[in-house]
Amino acid sequence: MTAFTPGRLDRSSPFYVAGHGGLVGSALWRKLTAEGFTKMVGRTSKELDLRNRAAVFAFFERERPRYVALAAAKVGGILANKTYPVDFLSDNVQIQVNVMDAAHRYGVERLLFLGSSCIYPKLAPQPLKEEYLLTGPLEETNEAYAIAKISGIMQVQAVRQQYGLPWISAMPTNLYGPGDNFSAQGSHVLPALIRRFDEARIREEASVTNWGTGAPRREFLHVDDLADACLHLLENYDGPEHVNVGVGEDLTIKELAGLVAATVGYKGAIEWDATKPDGTPRKLMDVRKLESLGWTARISLKEGIESTYAWFEDNRNGVRD
Numbered sequence: 001m002t003a004f005t006p007g008r009l010d011r012s013s014p015f016y017v018a019g020h021g022g023l024v025g026s027a028l029w030r031k032l033t034a035e036g037f038t039k040m041v042g043r044t045s046k047e048l049d050l051r052n053r054a055a056v057f058a059f060f061e062r063e064r065p066r067y068v069a070l071a072a073a074k075v076g077g078i079l080a081n082k083t084y085p086v087d088f089l090s091d092n093v094q095i096q097v098n099v100m101d102a103a104h105r106y107g108v109e110r111l112l113f114l115g116s117s118c119i120y121p122k123l124a125p126q127p128l129k130e131e132y133l134l135t136g137p138l139e140e141t142n143e144a145y146a147i148a149k150i151s152g153i154m155q156v157q158a159v160r161q162q163y164g165l166p167w168i169s170a171m172p173t174n175l176y177g178p179g180d181n182f183s184a185q186g187s188h189v190l191p192a193l194i195r196r197f198d199e200a201r202i203r204e205e206a207s208v209t210n211w212g213t214g215a216p217r218r219e220f221l222h223v224d225d226l227a228d229a230c231l232h233l234l235e236n237y238d239g240p241e242h243v244n245v246g247v248g249e250d251l252t253i254k255e256l257a258g259l260v261a262a263t264v265g266y267k268g269a270i271e272w273d274a275t276k277p278d279g280t281p282r283k284l285m286d287v288r289k290l291e292s293l294g295w296t297a298r299i300s301l302k303e304g305i306e307s308t309y310a311w312f313e314d315n316r317n318g319v320r321d
């Protein structure tokens with residue numbers, strides 16, 4: 001049993017960021033490096049496929065991380081989730097189970113598991129409190145992914161219960177920022193809109209068509225804020241219940257489209273394709289638990305969209321397709 005005392009993590013101990021090349025993992029890497037962690041450990045999926053249990057165990061035996069942030073996952077937007085449910089279920093369950101089993105076997109002291117706001121019931125009251133987990137049916141477009149994420153929360157709780165390890169889970173709201181997936185079909189809405197409006201501006205298109213009705217409401221957190229919140233939780237929180245990470249404010253997808261179009265400088269018409277799924281009508285996090293732990297988001301949506309668009313402009317040719 002490892003007791004948890006709130007306070008600074010040891011900057012000279014090995015810290016493994018699983019998924020360090022992704023949106024979240026790369027933000028965590030930037031944050032932890034800037035905070036003085038000197039023994040950062042990361043592997044791409046080509047170097048270490050986390051679905052390969054034997055390889056994961058061999059990696060942990062060799063590297064012996066003291067801390068782990070589990071930000072490796074099969075991730076995608078609404079259409080990818082709807083189209084490839086078994087990938088989202090099977091890959092994520094395998095990744096989580098392998099990493100957490102190996103982390104337990106090799107004595108990882110602090111582990112942070114990252115889930116997502118899609119774990120909550122489709123029609124849960126808003127804002128979403130942590131206690132609403134498992135109180136109703138899930139949203140159909142991402143049920144398989146949500147079940148995988150819920151099993152991750154459960155594994156953290158079960159390890160805590162059975163072995164007394166101070167592992168924790170955080171549930172971020174929809175994220176965005178540098179290093180996001182900007183692919184046309186597979187991405188989340190914010191990077192998709194940046195790319196679509198940017199291409200339409202360059203090609204001088206008279207209109208663009210986005211997915212769904214534009215009526216659903218979503219909340220967006222910049223990934224650098226998330227990384228900051230993750231370290232804050234690792235240094236200040238110990239408990240079986242997951243913690244929501246968000247900004248506590250949302251907007252409609254139509255409003256988001258207007259903001260992105262204005263930032264990108266696209267002046268044409270914005271249309272909607274209602275044959276594409278809307279997903280859950282609203283997903284606003286109740287962030288009072290996180291605030292009571294002394295953390296609030298700092299990056300405004302306007303500022304975040306501007307800096308993410310600047311990043312996209314600099315990296316347009318290198319983004320994931």
Ligand SMILES: NC(=O)C1=CN([C@@H]2O[C@H](COP(=O)(O)OP(=O)(O)OC[C@H]3O[C@@H](n4cnc5c(N)ncnc54)[C@H](OP(=O)(O)O)[C@@H]3O)[C@@H](O)[C@H]2O)C=CC1
Pocket residue numbers: 018019020021022023024025043044045046048049050051070071072073074075091095114115116117171172173174175176179180181188
């Ligand atoms: N993006 C969002 O809006 C949200 C994300 N989250 C959560 O944050 C976490 C990270 O998501 P995000 O950064 O957006 O996703 P990305 O797709 O940007 O990154 C995923 C990372 O996981 C790695 N990975 C995927 N499959 C494997 C595998 N089989 N073996 C090893 N590594 C693998 C990828 O490695 P490589 O690039 O080398 O293939 C990549 O580094 C996830 O748990 C997700 O649920 C939660 C809420 C919202």
Ligand SMILES: C[C@H]1O[C@H](OP(=O)(O)OP(=O)(O)OC[C@H]2O[C@@H](n3cnc4c(=O)[nH]c(N)nc43)[C@H](O)[C@@H]2O)[C@@H](O)[C@@H](O)C1=O
Pocket residue numbers: 075076077078079081116117118141142145173174175186187188189190192193210211212213216218253276277278279280283
């Ligand atoms: C983070 C979260 O992300 C996923 O859920 P989601 O919140 O529905 O995420 P989304 O960003 O893909 O869509 C948000 C809204 O935006 C609309 N929309 C318009 N135009 C585009 C568009 O071009 N692309 C996308 N993706 N959506 C669009 C779209 O129709 C929907 O109404 C989960 O599967 C799950 O992975 C998860 O946890």
